[in-house]
Amino acid sequence: MRIAYVINSLEGGGASAPIPAVVRVLQNQGCQVEVLALTPRDLRGLPPLRDAGVAVTVRDGGRRDHAAALRWLDHQMLRMQPDLLWTSLTRATLIGQIVGQLHDIDVVSWQHAAYLKPANLLLLKARQRRSLLWLADSNNVAALTHRRLGVAHERIATWPLFEADDNAPYAAPWQAGEPIRIGSLGRLHHVKGYDVLIAALARLRNAGWVPPARVEVSIAGDGELHGRLTAMAARERLDNLRFVGFCEPRSFLANQHLYLQPSRSEGLCIAAHEAMQAGLPVVASAVGELPYSICDGLTGRIVPPGNAQALASALADLLARPDQLAPMGRTARCNALKTFGGGAFGRSGVRALDRIKALRAARSRGAGRSTSPAPNGRPA
Numbered sequence: 001m002r003i004a005y006v007i008n009s010l011e012g013g014g015a016s017a018p019i020p021a022v023v024r025v026l027q028n029q030g031c032q033v034e035v036l037a038l039t040p041r042d043l044r045g046l047p048p049l050r051d052a053g054v055a056v057t058v059r060d061g062g063r064r065d066h067a068a069a070l071r072w073l074d075h076q077m078l079r080m081q082p083d084l085l086w087t088s089l090t091r092a093t094l095i096g097q098i099v100g101q102l103h104d105i106d107v108v109s110w111q112h113a114a115y116l117k118p119a120n121l122l123l124l125k126a127r128q129r130r131s132l133l134w135l136a137d138s139n140n141v142a143a144l145t146h147r148r149l150g151v152a153h154e155r156i157a158t159w160p161l162f163e164a165d166d167n168a169p170y171a172a173p174w175q176a177g178e179p180i181r182i183g184s185l186g187r188l189h190h191v192k193g194y195d196v197l198i199a200a201l202a203r204l205r206n207a208g209w210v211p212p213a214r215v216e217v218s219i220a221g222d223g224e225l226h227g228r229l230t231a232m233a234a235r236e237r238l239d240n241l242r243f244v245g246f247c248e249p250r251s252f253l254a255n256q257h258l259y260l261q262p263s264r265s266e267g268l269c270i271a272a273h274e275a276m277q278a279g280l281p282v283v284a285s286a287v288g289e290l291p292y293s294i295c296d297g298l299t300g301r302i303v304p305p306g307n308a309q310a311l312a313s314a315l316a317d318l319l320a321r322p323d324q325l326a327p328m329g330r331t332a333r334c335n336a337l338k339t340f341g342g343g344a345f346g347r348s349g350v351r352a353l354d355r356i357k358a359l360r361a362a363r364s365r366g367a368g369r370s371t372s373p374a375p376n377g378r379p380a
Helices: 019-028 046-051 066-080 090-103 118-126 139-149 194-206 226-235 249-253 270-277 308-319 322-340 344-365
Strands: 002-009 032-039 055-058 084-087 106-111 133-136 156-158 180-185 215-220 241-243 258-261 282-285 300-303
Touching: 002 019, 002 066, 002 090, 019 032, 019 046, 019 344, 032 066, 032 090, 046 055, 066 090, 084 090, 090 106, 090 118, 106 139, 106 344, 118 139, 133 139, 133 344, 139 156, 156 344, 180 249, 180 270, 194 215, 194 226, 194 308, 215 249, 226 241, 249 270, 258 270, 258 308, 270 282, 270 322, 282 308, 300 308, 308 322, 322 344
Parallel strands: 002 032, 002 084, 032 055, 084 106, 106 133, 133 156, 180 215, 180 258, 215 241, 258 282, 282 300
Antiparallel strands: none
């Protein structure tokens, strides 16, 4: 099977991080895969793909020139002659569905995020039947895809997009006399809730709370809210909070003692699972798959999204006993490896591919195809 894997961009971060592993599973099942990116963005996602030997073609275009992106993808279909379009995120999915319809190519579409812009939600709901199968990155997103988009259960498959690695670096435990280092990975975007984190840190300081050691908080990521968030932190005089820009996740996490994910919305949330893999306890909002992956009180804490007071209280409770962070982190790592290791990622991918093959076979047996030629020479 020849697969055109269409993505929005090659921006670094959670959306592009799992693609090499996904492609590897598909290739191991005999598929030929080429990744097509509609726009380059920062291109931080390109080196891992090339290191993995994945064929990549990148359009030199922007984020909003949708007609030009559609024409480009149409041309790529004529060049590649794929059997399947595999799309990720809303723009790639909507454009991929149109091009797939033009060329009579089946489309499979990822759903990653719990949050969708209202316009995107309406468009995806109206066109959900144009995708043969919807892949959810977690059980939570699978339920949302059924409820919000109206996709039938038999056209939804779950493939958790985190592959635990027992060789991943292990964060060193906190030692008396050193700062307690707290980290978070994510785009500087409203949905990630970093304004809530700033408000929580300010509450702790204003309440006169004194931790047993200096607390240093680092947020690793880039985004449109950088200026606003740094200004907010400066107003609150949070000299222990740093915005360190884009970082390699494993190295960053190995240098922390506690991880924060104060998001307003998530799907699976790869970063939080990477933190657990690194042996870190996680304080996270009760969104997406996080309440199911984090054992509240055992491997971290779960707090209501958007609630600065609850986040401040959870931090104060954990940081009062910094010597307990490492044991909690060890349990978190064991749980992550048990749930997401041992070949679970590959098995989920094989099951998803089997579902695709079964749906394609059923579609071929149906009466929906005519004998008139499509633009790529296939039967329409």
